[in-house]
Amino acid sequence: MFRTILVANRGEIAVRIIRTCRDMGIRTVALYDNSDLSSLHVRLADECVQLSSGALYHDAAAIVQIARDHNADAIHPGYGFLAEHSAFARACEDAGITFIGPSSTTLEKVRDKIATLETVRAAGIAVPRHSPHAYRASEWEALRDAAERLGYPLVLKAYSGGRSHGTRLVREPAQLESMAQHAHSAALTAFGDERLYLEEAFLPAHYLEVQIVGDRHGNLIHLGERDGSIQHNHRKVVEESPAPYLTDAQRKELWRQALAIGRLLGCVSTCTVEFVLDSQGRFYFTEVKARIQVEHPITEMRTGIDLVRTQIQIAAGEPLGLSQDDVALRGCAIQVRVNAEDPWNHYLPSPGHLRRFRFPGGPGVRVDTYAYGGCDVPVRYDPLLAKVVAWDDTRAGALGRLRRAVADFAISGVQTNLPLIQRILDAPEFTAGTYDSEFTRRPLPGAEVPPEHLRNLAIAAALAYIRRGIDSSGALPDRAHSGWHRDSRKLPQ
Incomplete structure (x- = not known):
């Protein structure tokens, strides 16, 4: 079993990993930047290292070097950041550090979303209709043509990442250009790869x-x-x-x-x-x-x-x-x-x-x-x-x-x-x-505010206004003028 694990993440997932490591008797090294200094994962880890490069949690080379410097046997990537980057997993493997997750080969395979869809479809399992290629921002005309062939509604998806970044639902053709621009930018920021592919959308689903x-x-x-x-x-x-x-x-x-x-x-x-x-x-x-x-x-x-x-x-x-x-x-x-x-x-x-x-x-x-x-x-x-x-x-x-x-x-x-x-x-x-x-x-129930809530808000606002208008200048109580009070403040002679 591992002696030391470096947690290459932050926030609640870092806390979650550190607590399990403590249960298992495994020493942990946490990472942080200045804005994370007060986060709970910094307080729970056995050792903490500040990230100094501009790439922070995305800097694969720096994180692998930190793991080496602190004798970590393994790196847990959590989710997000470098968790699904095959190059990071490969860098860990090359450094003799265990990547806690699938191998770099598996990550490389599933990161190619179109190839994965085709592999699964060939095995007889249904997949959504999708574009045969992924498109860069400079390939707008090709992306638009693919969208017209696929039909609407459709989903723009990041070729190299998950649903949350670079994914946009396009309900009609007029939305495509602006949605594609935002999706390209989000995918590039999150995954370093701006390419998008298209997939049919099922509504509702x-x-x-x-x-x-x-x-x-x-x-x-x-x-x-x-x-x-x-x-x-x-x-x-x-x-x-x-x-x-x-x-x-x-x-x-x-x-x-x-x-x-x-x-x-x-x-x-x-x-x-x-x-x-x-x-x-x-x-x-x-x-x-x-x-x-x-x-x-x-x-x-x-x-x-x-x-x-x-x-x-x-x-x-x-x-x-x-x-x-x-x-x-x-x-x-x-x-x-x-x-x-x-x-x-x-x-x-x-x-x-x-x-x-x-x-x-x-x-x-x-x-x-x-x-x-x-x-x-x-x-x-x-x-x-x-x-x-x-x-x-x-x-x-x-x-x-x-x-x-x-x-x-x-x-x-x-x-x-x-x-x-x-x-x-x-x-x-x-x-x-x-x-x-x-x-x-759809509109959620409860959007209308009950009259009694409006009444209570009006009362609270009125009281706050009155309180703000009251003279708040300081005044000494009567006991402060007593001889005892004056004598207590004298310095020793």
């Missing part, structure tokens, strides 16, 4: 993902599915497991296809196989995320399996240690993503100093976060502040616990999306489990 885990001895299992249909900017705001609308036959077929794709692509470690379910009940494979997911705590709550520990053990060459029959999928788990942003002001990020940060607890509730009262929410990174997961034997019980947990949060110093999350959880569509990918485009 459900976004499904199956967690699979494989070791280096040929064992491969699934850990159930998750639904991530409620998104903003292609990031899941709410995700749950199991998907509430699937029949038993659909669920088993989804698992079967995910395992077949995992074997086909040689997936090792934790990978997520993603699908779209259209309105006719047909599955379409879309891509593989060859890393741990933001939403992995949902699966951990249902299975009792520590996925980070499993990743580390597999990377160390250990067998998986359990078969498919050993996996027990219990109850229901639902996760919400708490962001430091203002959803009522175009989701403007809200960095700042956290004056207060009280998070919920209680039975069946888990919170993953890097934050605490007194720490800073940095400007340059994703606004993810915390992930809250609730579990119960039933979906109704899990939803009740999650509503309670969200209401228990107390955060001051930054704006958050907690009010929006509360309205999503209270929406009849979500309560019934009948939502789909168009959920966030």
Whole structure:
């Protein structure tokens, strides 16, 4: 087993990895920049190293050198940054440092999104219609022609990365040019590759993902599915497991296809196989995320399996240690993503100093976060502040616990999306489990403010105005004029 692991990430996922390493008796080295200095992962790691280059967490060469300098046996990339970069995995391998994740060969294979789609289609599994090539910003005419052949609506996707960066839904031709410009820029910033490819869009649809885990001895299992249909900017705001609308036959077929794709692509470690379910009940494979997911705590709550520990053990060459029959999928788990942003002001990020940060607890509730009262929410990174997961034997019980947990949060110093999350959880569509990918485009209930709330706001505003107008000049109390008070302030003679 490894003696020292360098965590090449930040925020809540870095905290998550460090805590598992501490459970396993493994020493950790954390990375940080100036804006991350007060983050919890800096306080929990055994050793911390400041990143000095301008590329920060994207500087593969600097991170490998830090691992060498601090005698790290392995590097855990978390998610984002360098987690799916085959060149980084190869640099670790060349340096004799274990990359905790799939091999560089597998990463290279699944990063070629078009080739992956074609490989899966040739195996008899349905995939969306897509463009045969990826296009640079300079190839606008070719991209437009491909869009016309494919038809609308369609999705622009980054050729070298995941859904959140460089992905844009284009509903009509008039949107294509501006969407393509934004997508090219986002893909270049996130992945160093501006190329985009096109894929048909299914509206409405459900976004499904199956967690699979494989070791280096040929064992491969699934850990159930998750639904991530409620998104903003292609990031899941709410995700749950199991998907509430699937029949038993659909669920088993989804698992079967995910395992077949995992074997086909040689997936090792934790990978997520993603699908779209259209309105006719047909599955379409879309891509593989060859890393741990933001939403992995949902699966951990249902299975009792520590996925980070499993990743580390597999990377160390250990067998998986359990078969498919050993996996027990219990109850229901639902996760919400708490962001430091203002959803009522175009989701403007809200960095700042956290004056207060009280998070919920209680039975069946888990919170993953890097934050605490007194720490800073940095400007340059994703606004993810915390992930809250609730579990119960039933979906109704899990939803009740999650509503309670969200209401228990107390955060001051930054704006958050907690009010929006509360309205999503209270929406009849979500309560019934009948939502789909168009959920966030429809008006949410509760937008109208009750008259009593307006009355209370008016009273609070009036009191604040009166209080501000009161003379606040200082005055000494009577006791301050007593002889005792004057004598107490005399200096010794």
